Amino acid sequence: MSKEEEEEEYTSDSGSEFSEYWVDWFLGTKGNEYFCEIDQxxxxxxxxxxxxxxxxxxxxxxxxxxxxNLKIEDISNDLRDHLEYNARILYGLVHQRYIITSRGLVKMQEKYKKADFGYCSRVFCQLQHLLPIGLSDHLGVSSVKLYCPKCEDIYNPKSSRHSVIDGAYFGTSFPGIFLQSYPGSVPIHPTQRYIPKVFGFNLYEHGKIARWQELQRLKLVERLAGRGIELRNKPNGYIVNKRNNNEDDEDNEDDENTDVQIKDV
Known part of the structure; x- marks a missing residue:
């Protein structure tokens, strides 16, 4: 989006070009719902x-x-428009840094709980709340995307107003830092997967891949159980039973290097 188009978008979405408080105007502009308020x-x-x-x-x-703190009435309209454009970019870039601070994470957690960033469109994720993410920390590379902590995939925003926001305003590290800071927000990962069928029969290649994936999952569950680690349907990880956890990992390497032959049905 060009500078002129962006300025027109912001001007047309707000009731007046400049409201009493700049941050209130910016956050109240349609399409800026992903942003949180940065402490002055x-x-x-x-x-x-x-x-x-x-x-x-x-x-x-x-x-x-x-x-x-700027007296807008004392500057020309051209300079005011230029400063307004720069202020939006500056706010976005500072926002990338702010949301990974302790104070910023708290504000983004509140928005996450309210699903301000939307829900995952994947059926098996069951309306999992999303987190904003950028594919680059630099301006002009990509628009903001939405990360699902459940299926661990990224999606385009549904609204065209959100899809024009630069991903650099959120950065590449935010979801990872957020989930590390709030481990209780890490959801249960779904074990269900969709397998395409024709008249009730699995498609050959898809069925072959699905059987291989399920076999790998069952092997992992069995290996974890052998080490006293119980896999349950609970958020954020595994339950480790009280036992000696200092066993060597040689059998892990053996399992990884074992070729699995899958018979086609």
Missing amino acids: EYITDKFNLTGLSSEVERIPQSVDLITD
């Missing part, structure tokens, strides 16, 4: 703006605009 002290800390001068022009004035 965070965005005014120069340390948190390190390295952004190559991406954003007029950073001091853009910060003043974001924090409502």
